[in-house]
Amino acid sequence: MPRLVVEADGGSRGNPGPAGYGAVVLDPETGETLAERAEYIGVATNNVAEYRGLIAGLKAARELDAEAAVEVRMDSKLVVEQMSGRWKIKHPDMKPLAAEAAAVLPRGRVTYEWIPRERNRHADRLANEAMDAGRDGRQWEPSASAAALDASAARTLATPPPSGPPGDAAAGAAAVRAALAASPAAAGASAATAAATAPATAGPASAVLPAPAAEGGPAPAEGSPAAGAPKAGRGWGPADLGPPSTFVLLRHGETALTPQKRFSGSGGSDPELSAAGRRQAYAVAEALAARGTVQTVVSSPLRRCRETAQAVADRLGLRVTVEEGLREVDFGAWEGLTFGEVQQRYPDDLQAWLDSPKAAPTGGGESFAAATRRISAARDRLLAAHRGRTVLLVTHVTPVKILVRLALGAPPESLFRMELAAASLSAVAYYGDGNASVRLLNDTSHLR
Known part of the structure; x- marks a missing residue:
């Protein structure tokens, strides 16, 4: 079965405040960027923006290959744990977003992994680009630097996550x-x-x-x-x-x-x-x-x-x-x-x-x-x-x-x-x- 990696993030400058999301679909073997998605979504919370980024990333993966197994990597512990079924979803704003994300692809073909923020730089950059675009009253467009990030993404995929917090x-x-x-x-x-x-x-x-x-x-x-x-x-x-x-x-x-x-x-x-x-x-x-x-x-x-x-x-x-x-x-x-x-x-x-x-x-x-x-x-x-x-x-x-x-x-x-x-x-x-x-x-x- 073909495989794809989705990395997603969202942010809010105020929580709630002006918010945006970013998502990238990667080739798991080479780290090549296959698709980027980002959008300014108006005033929202961090969690809403993160869920919107997840949904956009899953839909982009489905457009590329509707039969692929998808590994989602996010630095939002909340979204990863809720979508994995380990944390109950209580907040009324999160329930419909989680349901929408779960409906994009069959549950058995999507897995979730938490990663540190430094390993999610690509999606974080896209989210910030989207918020900047919204601040300036324009639509987000892919940046010219996207191709240059492919090598960085490949290195990130090859880097194991830290085993625990450093020092004290x-x-x-x-x-x-x-x-x-x-x-x-x-x-x-x-x-x-x-x-x-x-x-x-x-x-x-x-x-x-x-x-x-x-x-x-x-x-x-x-x-x-x-x-x-x-x-x-x-x-x-x-x-x-x-x-x-x-x-x-x-x-x-x-x-x-x-x-x-x-x-x-x-x-x-x-x-x-x-x-x-x-x-x-x-x-x-x-x-x-x-x-x-x-x-x-x-x-x-x-x-x-x-x-x-x-x-x-x-x-x-x-x-x-x-x-x-x-x-x-x-x-x-x-x-x-x-x-x-x-x-x-x-x-x-x-x-x-x-x-x-x-x-x-x-x-x-x-x-x-x-x-x-x-x-x-x-x-x-x-x-x-x-x-x-x-x-x-x-x-x-x-x-x-x-x-x-x-x-x-x-x-x-x-x-x-x-x-x-x-x-x-x-x-x-x-x-x-x-x-x-x-x-x-x-x-x-x-x-x-």
């Missing part, structure tokens, strides 16, 4: 795999507290945070989801890109509400640290001082974070900068309630919130989708301001989880599959080409 990423990656492999919490406190305030019983073994990087690292690559922003979840940055910008993510210490597992966001009271929370802040300050990696301290505007951040900054001899975008989600009418109380009073609203990132808590709360846009914008501002540096972000459960989720390219439901203890440390490194690498998740070794 292994410890953090193991923790992330464990967190995302965990089953969703049973009905009750676990699901809500994973997105709100519940502490975990233990964290991963102690890991060394990345060494501080020199100032003046490379700027994020052109064509990222937002201007100057990383395209989340695209593998690991190559060593020759220079030092990454590293965000050390610290959840604030305990307040009186934390042990009670009550929703505590930005829409209710602004509690101070409890005595236990202050002890936790001092403990993490000592641990970070011993590691000697943090160069800048940035905090959510809420009191519990500012108190935690100040304890660390005082120990490190740094000052605290406040970033409004790092605040916790507003839980609306659920503020101060336990999961059980919310379940009794607002059962339909709670179920909708658990099912869809677009659903907001009762009474004008903030949805996870809205929070993701806000936190992504804050991330982009901080990356632009602190290139190549190690920055401590003192924030809350939801911002930490969203930053980790975006770095992994994981689906929204993964927010309910990560547990973060009070005063726990996580870390994400962002490279100059837009790649992100999760280095650490829920480290509480400094609290023992």
Whole structure:
């Protein structure tokens, strides 16, 4: 049976924002480019653009040879896992796109493989060309450089994928795999507290945070989801890109509400640290001082974070900068309630919130989708301001989880599959080409 390779990608400069896709059909033996497809699709999300790229690539392969077996290679973990049947498709925007992709060719003749972003450069280039064309008000046309990429494509096909993340990423990656492999919490406190305030019983073994990087690292690559922003979840940055910008993510210490597992966001009271929370802040300050990696301290505007951040900054001899975008989600009418109380009073609203990132808590709360846009914008501002540096972000459960989720390219439901203890440390490194690498998740070794 003849074989073809389809490589596809999509992107959105804003997520959602101006979006486009690219797809290329390759000869699996020679790496020769057999067909290219790209299109500007207007305002859409990264995931929608990626699915549209997949559909275009499959249709192009069918036009070339309707009887061929097709190997699809994409750097979107979401699309690969969903089309392979290993991840359930819950988002209403993804279901019809996945169904359309599945109908292009018989299921038994299409296989899916995840590849790092650096091995998907051809499709990524096409997607960016399409977005540039849309920005300029014109239709995408194949570039004159397409033929020159054939040799590069051949080399890419011959290059095996990396066996795992380089260097000290292994410890953090193991923790992330464990967190995302965990089953969703049973009905009750676990699901809500994973997105709100519940502490975990233990964290991963102690890991060394990345060494501080020199100032003046490379700027994020052109064509990222937002201007100057990383395209989340695209593998690991190559060593020759220079030092990454590293965000050390610290959840604030305990307040009186934390042990009670009550929703505590930005829409209710602004509690101070409890005595236990202050002890936790001092403990993490000592641990970070011993590691000697943090160069800048940035905090959510809420009191519990500012108190935690100040304890660390005082120990490190740094000052605290406040970033409004790092605040916790507003839980609306659920503020101060336990999961059980919310379940009794607002059962339909709670179920909708658990099912869809677009659903907001009762009474004008903030949805996870809205929070993701806000936190992504804050991330982009901080990356632009602190290139190549190690920055401590003192924030809350939801911002930490969203930053980790975006770095992994994981689906929204993964927010309910990560547990973060009070005063726990996580870390994400962002490279100059837009790649992100999760280095650490829920480290509480400094609290023992």
